[in-house]
Ligand SMILES: O=C(O)C[C@@H](Cc1ccccc1)[C@H](O)SCc1ccccc1
């Protein structure tokens with residue numbers, strides 16, 4: 001199982017590289033890795049397992065955070081209506097997005113960043129994502145609010161982008177124009 005010692009931290013080259021497309025159909029090794037990633041995110045939200053293994057709670061994980069520069073992400077998050085979005089995906093791509101922006105009121109964090117970086121992280125409020133799942137099926141997702149934010153955070157990892165790259169350097173808490181606040 002994946003634990004915090006497997007997660008690379010700032011300074012690791014994989015966090016600043018453009019990850020490679022996964023060759024499909026996925027190899028058993030890539031499927032094994034992606035299954036372990038979604039298992040980690042689910043485990044990290046289980047208070048008993050998280051305490052037992054010292055896991056930091058997470059709602060997403062990208063393969064570069066394991067030092068694996070491949071386009072694989074895992075997301076396990078509920079939206080404001082308590083709808084669960086649980087996905088382990090190969091080669092996710094944002095194929096369209098709203099002009100409307102949003103941001104998390106409390107800013108963002110990252111399992112690969114062992115420090116607080118205060119400030120608002122502007123994200124698209126709505127996105128459409130195409131990807132391939134563990135069974136090899138094409139997935140088309142229309143996401144908004146927190147699920148959309150998590151997918152953007154994870155897909156950023158596949159492109160070597162960290163959440164704080166989006167924070168306004170002059171005024172970190174300058175609210176993006178006409179943006180929706182996600183509590
Ligand atoms: O480092 C990661 O990629 C996992 C992040 C994902 C994330 C952070 C902020 C906003 C969207 C996605 C971790 O989940 S950070 C811990 C966390 C847990 C619950 C809610 C927000 C952040």
Ligand code: NI
Pocket residue numbers: 109110111112153157
């Ligand atoms: Ni992160």
